[in-house]
Amino acid sequence: MSISHRASAIAEKVETFVRDVIVPYEGDPRRDHHGAPTDELVMEMREKARAAGVLTPHILDDGDHLTQRETAVVLQKSGLSPLGPLAVNVMAPDEGNMYLLGKVGSDMIKERFLAPLVNGSARSAFFMTEPAAAGGAGSDPSMMQTTCRLDGNHWVINGRKAFITGADGAKVGIVMAKAADGAAAGGACMFLVDLPDPAIRIEHVPNTIDNSMPGGHATVIIDNLRVPADQMLGEAGEGFKYAQIRLSPARLSHCMRWYGCCVRAHEIASDYANRRMAFGKALIDHEGVGFMLAENLIDLKTAELMIDWCATVLDTGSLGTVESSMTKVSVSEALMRIADRCVQVMGGTGVTDATIVEQVFREIRAFRIYDGPTEVHKWSLAKKIKRDWKASNAED
Template identity: 50%
Template sequence: MISFDLTPAQEELKRRVEGFTMDIVAPYEKDPRNTPHGPTDELRIELNRLAREAGLFAPHLPRRWGGMGFDHVTTAIVFEAAGLSPLGPIAMHCAAPDEGNMNLLDKVATEEQKERWLKPFAAGRIRSCFSMTEPWGAGADPSKMKTSAVYDGDDLVVHGVKWLITGARGAGFTIIFCHVEASEGRPGGPTMLISDMDAPGIELTRELDTLDSSFTNGHWEVTFAGLRVPIGNVLGQIGEGFRYVQVRLAPARLTHCMRWLGGAVRAHRIALDYARRREAFGRPIGQHGEIGAMLADNELELQQCRLMIWWAAKLLDKGDHARHESSMVKTMVSEALYRVADRCVQILGGMGVTSDTVVAQIFRETRAFRLYDGPSEVHKWAISRKILKNS
């Protein structure tokens, strides 16, 4: 039987992270360095220092890399508490895309690659980005990928365009998902490459204006024009890119859920407090049936999301790959948290569409979450294929 009770150590850790997030980090939400394109690197570095001082830096990483070595369930508890502020995961160095890239490098990279990229990355000296999505449709369906690489001596030469590349400006390196052209007995197929972002042949061609604003330096279109990547910078094996995508995305879907759950909890707390204080027609609005029902629906869905996340996290802790389960959880949680955030805006009324509270931003973030790491429709299609095959 699965238990969802927190241990005393987990309870204490949750209190520590919530206190740090709300007392130390949340006041920075009004900092001018927290821009419409996300926090700047200057702000990120300052917040990272505060997290180190609090002993809460990189909680998801193995101890070998300076992390806290938590299991997936404890990570879920920590990430939810960090997610109470959009800046919490940034401060604790566990935001996307960095957290997913750290996990991928830890599992797939060679020791030489780990020493070159993961070591300074884990310490927060550099950031990363993940170059997979393309403007022509290679996102939810990566088989449509057009970015390609050809052999040239001991190098692979990359050409293509990626977009919605989170944090590209200021990143120390990128992981590039591309198709390697087989040549003269040398293997080809979908492949991941690692490149420093200041390498010749990488151009940041356009900064995108997006609905969300919680990722360091926002989202970019990136052009690869003759980028030379040494064969030694192949991540894993040539032709095995789709397998490594799942190594990255299955747990990353869950960690997205963990962080955004915290944001929805924060929005619900703000709406609940407002419903207690704001009066209309002779009594607090929370005592009106319509508002009370929305608050109850929020409470129900937040707890359902939490239990779903912990269930999938326990599967990962048991060594289960949990690809199918993470897909189900990501779909259900992203849709539910969007409904929670939407209700919170409605409860706050006019205030809900202003920047007087963080609720409007949380609403925008959870709307984008329904697309990130695969839109709900694609996950439902994949789920239906699996259940039809197994029925």
């Protein structure tokens, strides 16, 4: 099944823009305390993306989205630089948040909160994960301890969140909390909030192995945050369902973007191996090196096919929870192997900042944890195997 002409044309424009305009920004010194691009740099690149007609390319002028298969080819091209997804406005968490608000948000929420994300003038944060030390929600959202309670025509939210990507500098927040009382007691709710808000305090922004996303991964305290009732996303108690609407495509989008980065890392490593001479011949002619690059091609094709398969399932309207788990595991592990081989092929140069290869290695290592670590997805798949077995043997 071929990709549409419109998607191919958009992807080609994005690739040209990223390679010609954004790659030169990779050495730009405008970075925060741990190397992430500053908002000044992000907004400058987005202005150039707007002028080139490639800003938020997966959302069309009429507000409709490309299909997941179409989105895949576009986001893969955006990932040819670690800065590319930021520049064309398809980076996490914004891309996933835009998808969720487009699916569930009221007209007011779309106008007030979604529109500035789509036009690239604002960043967002998704407040779900909580500190493990306090027994909060990490890979298991049912452990959520942040609470919300209705007080007149406002909801009051209290809790603590951790690893909130982009919270520092975000203008739009989606806050997830568990209803403390009422008809939705025990169920999760989602709320849209303007940021910054004095009731949401950034406690700590740790230095992490990755640094591609502005604002880092903050720990925040939510202290008596008051949110008007009409800023609830969807219905009270349905937050876990909405999280799944967001998470399955978001996992896949991560695969798309980091696939593009690994394509570029492989290009750099291949160029190095063909130019570098050692022991009387080019590195590529040594089997130990050439075979690693050959294995990269195999893993890249496997990852591409898994992404396309999962995207096809999501395009049928399925939540694709199982498929996205399988794809996230398969692709993240394949991309890790590719990034590791690229470093190995380049030797000492591969662990320096002379190229993006070392950053890609770090980013992919973090990706294996984010949006659910490999082990959680395998555990979930194992549970499905057990359920299916029980169902097929119910009459035995």
